[in-house]
Amino acid sequence: MEIAGGGPFSSSANDLVSSQSLVNPQSSVETRGTTVINSVHSFVDHRFVQKVSTTSDNSLDGDLVSPKSNTNVTRSKPSLQDVVKCNDVYPYFSTAQRGDYWVLYNYILAERKFHCWESITYTSHADYTFLDNLVPLLDRWQGPISIALYTPGTDFDNTLKVIKYLRDCTTPLVTELVTFHLYFPARHVPKHIPKPSEIFKSPTNCSILPPWSNTTASSTYKSQKKLLYPVNVGRNIARQTAATHYILASDIELYPSPGVISDFLDMVQRQDPPLLHKKPKVFPLSIFEVESNMNLPGDKTELVAMLKNGSAIPFHKKVCAGCHNVPKSKEWMKQEVTPGLHVFHIGKRMGYFVHWEPIYIGTHQDPYYDERLSWEGKSDKMTQGYTLCVMDYEFQILDNAFLVHKPGIKTLKKDHARAVLAGKTNTMIRKVIAPELRILYGTRKGCAI
Structure with a gap:
């Protein structure tokens, strides 16, 4: 992937702390008959997602399980929900520090919600100059996408313009399926960060060329300030906030073959x-x-x-x-x-x-x-x-x-x-x-x- 960037160390231990200690009070372990509710064995921060897993043996193993035995001669195909060990997640917007970065988790949420077992989330990272890939990606993927965008300084405003154009002027799948997370270094905070609800109040001129058409990588704030691209910070943000059990962590310029989600599930x-x-x-x-x-x-x-x-x-x-x-x-x-x-x-x-x-x-x-x-x-x-x-x-x-x-x-x-x-x-x-x-x-x- 031809993206530029990088940055100071942001230890996963600083931010990817165990959900065992961060689940909300109502998500704490409790017994209901033979069912035990446990915090999922994954690093999920309660500030941007709430998640619990239902199992019958207090196991936190994420492997797939074989279908339950059936005494009938003809076995019915188990439902996907029964096969996949997961429970639904509830993403919401929040601002938090991640090492040397500020992150706006779930800054712009996809309108469609998925059960954790019914799809696969394509997770990725980019800066706004690569968002021209989003429409062809959606055309082939046809499922949820979680993307973390690097937005230092004035790149933040340009990123919002591109997202607004994509949602207002291209395929409705952008609004339906894509959740955007924005992050930037503490030393390069944008001058103004609007509330998510304010971004789409003004109309978009869809008759003009897309914002990325006259932009080059060298014209970005990141390039002018000679900032490295922190690729793995973006990868982890997008992955961590995915609402489905299965994840395809990829680069935005890589387009999947059609039908992967339904065939895989x-x-x-x-x-x-x-x-x-x-x-x-x-x-x-x-x-x-x-x-x-x-x-x-x-x-x-x-x-x-x-x-x-x-x-x-x-x-x-x-x-x-x-x-x-x-x-x-x-x-x-x-x-x-x-x-x-x-x-x-x-x-x-x-x-x-x-x-x-x-x-x-x-x-x-x-x-x-x-x-x-x-x-x-x-x-x-x-x-x-x-x-x-x-x-x-x-x-x-x-x-x-x-x-x-x-x-x-x-x-x-x-x-x-x-x-x-x-x-x-x-x-x-x-x-x-x-x-x-x-x-x-x-x-x-x-x-x-």
Whole structure:
């Protein structure tokens, strides 16, 4: 993703505190017959979401469970609500500090609400210059989106103009499905922050060009002040506030293949055998790039045809092939396409794939991203990938679901300033972060950052 930014360390321990100590009084543990209400085993702050989980055994395990036994000869298919262990969340607007940042959680809320089990939330991060991706993303996703926008200084006002244009002048799906969170450094607070209810009082001139059409990255406040882009702060904010049990934490320029939500949830409801494995699991989607003059493939059959004629290639093949090289990728392309979605192969982040940076469907139980890492410094997802490996996660690769980058093949470009920052980041990872992770999570043979 070609976003710039970064920032001072904002320890997850400062903000991602256990909901066990932060749940509202009415959400505290109580027994009702054999049912126990517990705070969910995920890091959720009561300031912006209230969440409880209902289980019958006081278990906080987030794995999927097998359908309850049925004495009848014919088993009925369990409901999705029965299969997914979760309970609904209630997002609301709040302002809070997160390390060196101020965050406006749920600043602009999506109008449509979802039960935690009935959809998947696409979570992402950006600054306002990337919001032109939102409409094509929604066109393919057709589900809830939680996005954290970096808005230091005057970028805040420009961000509001873009959001207002998107809601008033483009698809109604923006208003229906997208929740916006805004964050900025304490040293670069906007001069004025209107209440969310005040933003849409004035009409929008939809006859003019979209606000992003005449904007360049170099014209932003962030660029003029030479601020780094704190990519993982945004990733964690968007993930943390997702209202659904399942989450697709991705980059805004990566568009999913159509129908992922319904096909994935149908797979969950079927409880295919790999989903019953006891080990923690995530579901990676293979990623591709297409030529700038090409339309996005509508399904895997179209994608494979484009791969064969060279108009599509694996993601970052010309930039960092090892970062996104997916286990059994050749077999994945050759596999016969069948209806629905299934687990194609269970991979590990080891051996040839030790530096794999998968983008996957996961849950609130998965580790967060280290907020000391910036986009410019690179390796911003590597430490999280290492943690997944040490925790012995299964990477259950999906057969017919994929992501396609906004059209345009990326090539490797030399950037001396970024190379210097990347060197500093690698030193910090080696000397500071890696030793911390070994203490926190232990080690596992074959796992590396």
